[in-house]
Structures are given as structure tokens and as C-alpha cells.
Amino acid sequence: MVKNLSYKVLDIFSGCGGLSLGLEQAGFEIVLGIDNWQDALNTFKKNHINSETYCHDLSKIDYNHIEKNYLKDGIDVIVGGPPCQGFSISGKRDPSDPRNKLYTSFVKSVKHFKPKAFVMENVPNLASMQQGRIKDIITSEFESLGYSIKSERLLTSDYGVPQNRKRFIMVGLLNDTEFSFPAKTHFENKITTEQAISDLPENSVVCGAGYLSKPLSNYQKHIRGKSKGIFNHVITNHTEKTTSIISLVPDGGNYKDLPNKYKNTRNVNIAWTRFNSKKPSLTIDTGHRHHFHYKYNRVPTVRESARLQSFPDDFIFLGSKTSQYKQVGNAVPPILSKSLGLALLNNLG
Numbered sequence: 001m002v003k004n005l006s007y008k009v010l011d012i013f014s015g016c017g018g019l020s021l022g023l024e025q026a027g028f029e030i031v032l033g034i035d036n037w038q039d040a041l042n043t044f045k046k047n048h049i050n051s052e053t054y055c056h057d058l059s060k061i062d063y064n065h066i067e068k069n070y071l072k073d074g075i076d077v078i079v080g081g082p083p084c085q086g087f088s089i090s091g092k093r094d095p096s097d098p099r100n101k102l103y104t105s106f107v108k109s110v111k112h113f114k115p116k117a118f119v120m121e122n123v124p125n126l127a128s129m130q131q132g133r134i135k136d137i138i139t140s141e142f143e144s145l146g147y148s149i150k151s152e153r154l155l156t157s158d159y160g161v162p163q164n165r166k167r168f169i170m171v172g173l174l175n176d177t178e179f180s181f182p183a184k185t186h187f188e189n190k191i192t193t194e195q196a197i198s199d200l201p202e203n204s205v206v207c208g209a210g211y212l213s214k215p216l217s218n219y220q221k222h223i224r225g226k227s228k229g230i231f232n233h234v235i236t237n238h239t240e241k242t243t244s245i246i247s248l249v250p251d252g253g254n255y256k257d258l259p260n261k262y263k264n265t266r267n268v269n270i271a272w273t274r275f276n277s278k279k280p281s282l283t284i285d286t287g288h289r290h291h292f293h294y295k296y297n298r299v300p301t302v303r304e305s306a307r308l309q310s311f312p313d314d315f316i317f318l319g320s321k322t323s324q325y326k327q328v329g330n331a332v333p334p335i336l337s338k339s340l341g342l343a344l345l346n347n348l349g
């Protein structure tokens with residue numbers, strides 16, 4: 001029997017598995033995804049058929065149990081995005097803040113398994129929280145476990161994702177080498193919203209419906225992958241009032257383009273914003289309904305959002321539509337995570 005020589009990955013706070021998908025595309029083997037959200041794990045399992053999932057609250061996890069039942073062959077890499085908002089103003093962690101338990105759970109997993117590497121993903125402002133002290137505390141905590149740490153704030157559109165989304169990424173390597181972040185690949189030639197979604201129809205289609213045209217860009221050709229059709233493309237039916245107001249906003253415009261009587265109809269700066277067809281999209285959220293299609297008078301469908309997050313068309317989301325939007329909006333774009341994975345393979349040798 002040929003032994004599988006890929007590096008084995010444990011994904012904690014895995015969600016639907018955007019981070020895992022990119023790593024898998026880079027050549028890693030995703031052994032297990034852990035999350036406390038069953039819907040997201042159902043999607044994870046559907047799209048990572050060789051991986052296991054475990055639904056559990058990570059603040060109460062027993063890694064001995066995980067090791068014995070799921071990771072008998074060991075693990076090489078741990079990845080995940082624990083919430084880190086529980087740090088107090090003094091720069092010390094407040095142990096009574098339940099959110100700290102999640103960050104602590106990530107540290108515990110690294111302590112327990114001592115992987116060759118870990119990748120921790122987080123909100124972009126983690127780097128600047130409390131003048132950088134939070135990042136320093138986290139860095140020294142992992143350094144004391146023997147890891148060389150590098151961290152950076154990355155912009156996803158610099159790596160070929162048709163979306164401007166910033167993420168903070170920290171990578172620890174157990175040997176003495178420091179991780180080299182992947183070089184940017186897209187400068188003037190960023191993938192635009194139009195290049196990403198212009199081939200998807202204005203109206204809903206049944207799951208698996210055939211494409212209406214050939215791919216209209218290289219990105220579309222790539223992202224259709226092996227998909228047999230279009231999935232998760234159900235439009236949101238807005239009220240007549242919403243449809244008529246957004247119809248007054250041009251491609252790339254926002255509430256400032258509306259007549260005065262409509263300007264304050266939504267109480268947020270980003271209200272009534274249309275994507276700009278000639279630029280990467282704004283950050284895909286978890287379904288807040290503030291950003292509209294650059295051409296149609298509706299918010300993007302789950303599939304359009306997934307395209308802008310760089311999920312391939314054969315990655316199918318399960319659960320209610322609300323849940324699907326949340327899974328997509330939470331994810332690390334797979335194209336970014338593939339770049340990180342390839343860089344990690346270089347570093348691991």
C-alpha cells in the first residue's frame with residue numbers, strides 16, 4: 001500500500017471549510033474539522049469527503065479525546081481562527097471573559113499536539129489592537145512553546161480573490177526558520193466583480209441547472225472547475241420600495257447617488273451600495289443585505305457571494321439560505337489559503 005505522504009491538518013473553528021479547501025488544493029490532507037455549528041460542518045463534510053468532522057464547543061474540548069478518536073496517526077499542522085476580542089485594555093487577558101477560552105483553546109491545541117506548523121487567522125485589527133500589544137502577547141505565548149512566529153495583514157485581492165477583504169494571519173513554525181508569506185500576485189490586474197459573476201443569471205435557478213453561456217472570463221473558467229451546473233443561486237425578493245430605491249443607484253454608487261428624500265432611509269454609511277463591476281467587490285458579509293449586485297436590483301445570491309469569496313462552483317453549501325450566507329461570509333477565501341498553503345509547503349520542505 002502507498003503511504004500518504006501529505007502533511008496532515010487539523011482545522012479548528014473550521015466553519016464550512018474555506019481555509020481547509022485552499023490548503024487541500026495546495027496538497028495538504030485535511031483530517032478533521034471541529035466547530036460547534038452543525039450546519040457549517042455538514043457543508044464541510046459534503047465538500048471534504050475524506051475528512052472527519054466533530055461538533056463540539058471548543059472552549060470545553062478535551063484534546064486527549066480528539067487524539068484518541070480522530071488523530072491516531074498524528075497531526076502536522078493546526079489551522080483556525082479563534083475569536084480574540086476578549087483581551088482587556090491593560091493588555092492582559094481577562095480569564096473570566098468567556099471569549100478568551102476560545103483563543104486559549106487554540107493555544108492548548110498547539111501545546112497538546114506540538115504540530116510542525118500552525119496558521120492562526122483573525123480579524124485585521126488584531127495587529128493594531130492596543131497599539132500592537134495584543135499581537136505581541138500572542139506572539140510571545142507561541143514563542144514560549146518553541147515556535148518562530150511571523151504575522152501579516154493580507155488583502156485578499158492582492159492574491160487573485162475578486163474581493164477586498166483584509167485578514168490577519170499568524171504562522172508559527174516549530175523549526176528555527178521563519179515563515180515567508182507568499183508574494184502578491186495581483187497589482188493592476190485585480191480580478192473584478194464582473195469577471196467573477198457576470199455569467200450567473202439574474203433570477204433563481206434550481207440546484208444544478210446548466211450554465212447559460214460559456215465562461216466569460218478566465219476567472220469564471222477556473223472557478224467553474226468540475227461543476228456540473230449552478231448551485232445555491234436563489235435570489236432574495238426585496239420589497240417594491242427597496243427595488244425601486246436601489247434601481248436609482250448606478251454601478252459602483254451608493255446612498256449619495258440617491259435623491260435627498262431617500263438618502264437617510266437606511267441608517268448605515270454603507271447602505272444602498274452597489275458593487276463596482278470594474279473592481280474587486282467589497283468585503284462579503286454574513287448576509288446583512290447592504291451591498292447590491294452591480295447590475296441587478298437585488299443583493300448577491302449565495303453562489304455570487306461564494307464566487308467573490310473564491311469558492312469553486314462545485315463547493316455546495318447546505319442549510320437554510322441565511323445559514324449559507326453566514327458560512328460563506330465567515331470563510332477564509334480558498335484562493336488566499338491555497339497561496340498560504342503553497343508557501344507553507346515551501347517552508348516545511
Ligand SMILES: C[S@@+](CC[C@H](N)C(=O)[O-])C[C@H]1O[C@@H](n2cnc3c(N)ncnc32)[C@H](O)[C@@H]1O
Pocket residue numbers: 013014015016017018019020034035036037040056057058059080081102330331332333
Ligand atoms: C470565522 S469562522 C471560521 C471560518 C473558517 N475558517 C473558514 O475558512 O470557513 C469562525 C467559526 O468559529 C466557530 N465557533 C465560534 N465559537 C465556537 C465555539 N465555542 N466552539 C466551536 N466553534 C466555535 C463558528 O461557528 C464559526 O464557524
